[in-house]
Amino acid sequence: MTNALPVTLDDVHDAAARLKGVAHRTPVLRSRTLDALVGAEVFVKCENFQRVGAFKFRGAYNAVSRLSPAQLAKGIAAYSSGNHAQAVALAARELGSSAVIVMPEDTPRLKREATAGYGAEIVTYDRYTGDRVAIGQALAAERGLALIPPYEHPHVIAGQGTAALELIEETGELDALVVPVGGGGLIAGSATAAKGLLPEITVVGVEPEAGDDTKRSLEAGERVAVPVPRTIADGLASEIPGELTFSINNRLVDDVVVVSDDEIRAAMRLAFERMKIVVEPSGAVPLAALLAGRLPEVPRRIGVVISGGNIDVGRFAELVAA
Structure with a gap:
């Protein structure tokens, strides 16, 4: 196998x-x-x-919808330059959860505003010096959030x-x-x-x-x-x-x-x-x-x-x- x-x-x-x-x-x-x-x-x-x-909404919703009620109550974390951020934020809202998104400081304004508009909390970092995976993992561990990565899932x-x-x-x-x-x-x-x-x-x-x-x-x-x-x-x-x-x-x-x-x-x-x-x-x-x-x-x-x-x-x- x-x-x-x-x-x-x-x-x-x-x-x-x-x-x-x-x-x-x-x-x-x-x-x-x-x-x-x-x-x-x-x-x-x-x-x-x-x-x-x-397209990111497809994967985000498929993953978020499979979380347990207990995990949905705790919330979700993700890291993204924009589209996955919006997708997780919307999926979380649709399923009665909350989202914290790690985004680059230079994310296009439209994507950042849309992510916030879906109700997500945004944490920014410098994409040229920061490690978004490490930041997202630390944030999820600290707050007890389910981490939904943009593709490694x-x-x-x-x-x-x-x-x-x-x-x-x-x-x-x-x-x-x-x-x-x-x-x-x-x-x-x-x-x-x-x-x-x-x-x-x-x-x-x-x-x-x-x-x-x-x-x-x-x-x-x-x-x-x-x-x-x-x-x-x-x-x-x-x-x-x-x-x-x-x-x-x-x-x-x-x-x-x-x-x-x-x-x-x-x-x-x-x-x-x-x-x-x-x-x-x-x-x-x-x-x-x-x-x-x-x-x-x-x-x-x-x-x-x-x-x-x-x-x-x-x-x-x-x-x-x-």
């Missing part, structure tokens, strides 16, 4: 049942312009329309996989699935769902070129750390893949490619101008990879997960005008 994966397709189906009627079943959009530019049929799963504006991973599950249920056969990669939870869940349903599908992750820790790790066959990434894709600024997520991605992910900040901006512009959707930089990386021709081969039918749309109007205008 040592070869068994820590998260299975059954776990993703179980998460989907738990999320039914709670999480949004987000739309899958098409664009003839996008198809023509890529040279394939592209199916865009729009998690920017998910609750809290990102099987229930979180299974919940994130429901986005790919829905995409494949709606589109049928896909030749490839392209997914953003930060800590690796979304692609781990997505790959679990996709390979479980379509064993021949190619799963490709996309990272900002300044934060290519998963790409380097998959090439090395072990977890490799990089300096704290400085990129407009703040949600993907990971220094090293998670142990749990890497154990899955090392077996199920076929390739990881990288994109530049300028390519991310171009993808955000195209999504806005041609598809009429607002996508945050982290969510735009799969589109950027397709538009920049990063896939070694262009499959006929490609599924893309847009992971989120949490960006304030000033920052969005600044980035797409650059």
Whole structure:
């Protein structure tokens, strides 16, 4: 049994049942312009329309909803640059609990205000000098809180996989699935769902070129750390893949490619101008990879997960005008 994966397709189906009627079943959009530019049929799963504006609600709610009444009464801790923070805060509120969130000082204002708006207490730190995991663990231990990490948790991973599950249920056969990669939870869940349903599908992750820790790790066959990434894709600024997520991605992910900040901006512009959707930089990386021709081969039918749309109007205008 040592070869068994820590998260299975059954776990993703179980998460989907738990999320039914709670999480949004987000739309899958098409664009003839996008198809023509890529040279394939592209199916865009729009998690920017998910609750809290990102896929993170899926994993957070799946994990928080499994806590005991006694633990919910004590409360929940999490650490996040923004979207997981909002997701845990909302899940806690929905389930009658409370949340304390460790967030970087430079978290975008929109994400910070939204997290507070869901009722969470916010504790800040410097992402370039502080260790958010250590801070979160110490806080949880001190206050007796349940710690729900952003990706190193099987229930979180299974919940994130429901986005790919829905995409494949709606589109049928896909030749490839392209997914953003930060800590690796979304692609781990997505790959679990996709390979479980379509064993021949190619799963490709996309990272900002300044934060290519998963790409380097998959090439090395072990977890490799990089300096704290400085990129407009703040949600993907990971220094090293998670142990749990890497154990899955090392077996199920076929390739990881990288994109530049300028390519991310171009993808955000195209999504806005041609598809009429607002996508945050982290969510735009799969589109950027397709538009920049990063896939070694262009499959006929490609599924893309847009992971989120949490960006304030000033920052969005600044980035797409650059």
